[in-house]
Amino acid sequence: MFLSNIWKRALHYKQTPKSYPKINVKDVVLDKPRVGFRKEREPLISQSVTDTLFPNTEIKKRYIEAGKPVPIKYRSNSDAIARRNYEKYQEEVMTGQPHFRVGENKIYFPSGRICLLRPNAKHTPYQAKFLVPKSMNKMDLRDYLWNVYGLRALNVTVQLLHGRFQRDAFAYARYRLPQYKKMTVDMAEPFIWPEVSPELVEQAENDYRNEVKVIELKNGRGSDLLKPIEGFDGMYASPELPDAFVSRKWRKQGETDVQKHTAQVEEKTEKDLVGKFLGL
Amino acid sequence: MNRLTSLLIRPSGLARGLAIRPAPFTVISSNIHTSSPRQNGNVFGELTKKESEPVPVEEDVVQETEVTPKNDTTLQEYHMKEALERQYKIDKYVTPLKKALFDANVAENGFFKNNQIVEHNGSKYKLLLTEEEIDILEPSVYLKSFRIKSSMKKATQVNRFVRGYNVKTAINQLHFNPKKMSTELEKLLKKGLQQSRELGLDEDTMYIQSLWVGSDGEWVKRPDIKGRGRCGIIEHPYVHLRAILRSNQTKLRKEWEAAQKKLQAKPRMFLNNDPLNFKVRPYYKW
Structure with missing residues (x-):
């Protein structure tokens, strides 16, 4: 038997069905299920505590009761620290103190631009978005809002936008525009932007349209410069008077002729005046 | 300044009145955070506080007529002065x-x-x-079109069609011509009619004395990529139209001049009135 096995292994011809392994068809399972074949485990003890804010002590207790080693995660006294911090935070909020360590670097004339932006669809009324200088960090904004407006920033998130690509007519390749940094702040109380009056919007749109018209005409080429400038209620519109045809050569000559003529007439009137005065 | 300092001072009046009592840990109530003393019904407090209603201004006292560019006489005079300087008269x-x-x-x-x-x-x-x-x-109307995206060749075909026509006839013909340049020229001629009316000329007898097309310059060029590593230039031509319209006066004068020329012309001789260039003999030479 042993030898025959070895021989089989050494032989390099195709196996015949006679020597195939003997398996019952009923035992073969085609397309084994991918889910549900794993061993079902008991839920962790740590998962059983759900209804407290500081669950560490409770979890620790339950592990000890069950006679199991307490996981390292739950051995520390982080619960006590968290509780202490939370109490401190509540107290600070109640007394109107800052809920964070206020920065000590005094800046008297901040030059950075900080703009409150209109919210996007994803923002709640409890969030405010600011456009901030790129050098600013979360703590800076939190300090700024606290010191200038007394606004408590409960959470700050940063969005650093990518520099958009710009193509210039005179540059060989595209280049990047500056990056913008925005920060979203969570607030204790809601704030909703006031509606912009429709008249103001209308006015702005009208101004924009007018300016576009003027710019288009100013940038016009060739005969487009003859176009009357519309927009701004006809502020720049000059009347279009009918021209007679006078060739360029004759314009030049005719102008000098007329100038000579007017000079002669003036000279003559002056001479007459002088003659009259002298009694000639 | 006063407003700003009042903001910057840490107020504590409201906080003093409240007893500091930590809430149960399991419940986070939203009013924990609303301790800001400068709320005033708003996060930004006084900054965004609504001001008292404005006192209605008595409109009867001051009656100012609104100045628009249309009724601003100084502006209109200035524009007219500029236009007169530009005009060919x-x-x-x-x-x-x-x-x-x-x-x-x-x-x-x-x-x-x-x-x-x-x-x-x-x-x-x-x-x-x-x-x-x-x-x-002689009275004339010189017309200039704006910049047109077309070529000289395309424009010339239309120009030849109406050159010398009465303006109204030309407009009539061009209106039913499907070419783009016909539309452009029609617009130009309509402007010409309007201008001749302004000049006090009879628009019915105005005719197109001359009509030409010119390159408007600054043509856009781009590469025409061809096979075998070669390339050409695709040009996007821009043109303008120029036209001179004249009145019946010119037509009559030309007719008269032609008639005068005809009158003064010598009678046509169908044979040379020179002496014969050979010897005349009273007999046959052959």
Whole structure:
């Protein structure tokens, strides 16, 4: 038997069905299920505590009761620290103190631009978005809002936008525009932007349209410069008077002729005046 | 400044009135955070506080008429002055006496007859003008189109079609011509009719004396990539149209001149009136 096995292994011809392994068809399972074949485990003890804010002590207790080693995660006294911090935070909020360590670097004339932006669809009324200088960090904004407006920033998130690509007519390749940094702040109380009056919007749109018209005409080429400038209620519109045809050569000559003529007439009137005065 | 300092001071009046009592740990109530003393019903407190309603201004006292560009006389005068400086007008290029004599001649004959004697201010003049001077003095309307995206070749086809036509006939013809340049030219001629009306000319008898197309410059060019590593240039041509419209006066004058020329022409001789270039003999030579 042993030898025959070895021989089989050494032989390099195709196996015949006679020597195939003997398996019952009923035992073969085609397309084994991918889910549900794993061993079902008991839920962790740590998962059983759900209804407290500081669950560490409770979890620790339950592990000890069950006679199991307490996981390292739950051995520390982080619960006590968290509780202490939370109490401190509540107290600070109640007394109107800052809920964070206020920065000590005094800046008297901040030059950075900080703009409150209109919210996007994803923002709640409890969030405010600011456009901030790129050098600013979360703590800076939190300090700024606290010191200038007394606004408590409960959470700050940063969005650093990518520099958009710009193509210039005179540059060989595209280049990047500056990056913008925005920060979203969570607030204790809601704030909703006031509606912009429709008249103001209308006015702005009208101004924009007018300016576009003027710019288009100013940038016009060739005969487009003859176009009357519309927009701004006809502020720049000059009347279009009918021209007679006078060739360029004759314009030049005719102008000098007329100038000579007017000079002669003036000279003559002056001479007459002088003659009259002298009694000639 | 006062407002700002009041903001910056850490207020504690409200906080003093409250007993500091930590809430149960399991519940986070939203009113924990609303301790800001400067709330005033708003996060930004006084900064965004609504101001008291404005006192209605008595409108009867001050009645200001709104100044718009249309009724601003100073602006309109300025624009008119500029336009007059730009305008090509006969008075700018012809001396007054010449103009007066020309007008007197036209008034007498209905159109200008060259080399005729006219009376002006009690004295008689014989006015002889060159062809170019007559062109300037006779009424004309010089039309310029705006920049058109087309080519000289395309424009010339249309121009040839209506050159010399009566303006109204030309407009009629062009209106039913499907070419783009026909539309452009029609617009231009309609402007010409409007201008001739302004000048007090009879628009029914105006005709297209000359009509031409010119390159408007600054053509956009781009590469025409071809096979075998070669390339050409695709040009995007821009053109403008120029036209001179003239009145019936010119037409009549030209007809008259042609008639005069015909009158003065010698009678046509169908044979040479020279002596015979060979010896005339009273017999056959062969």
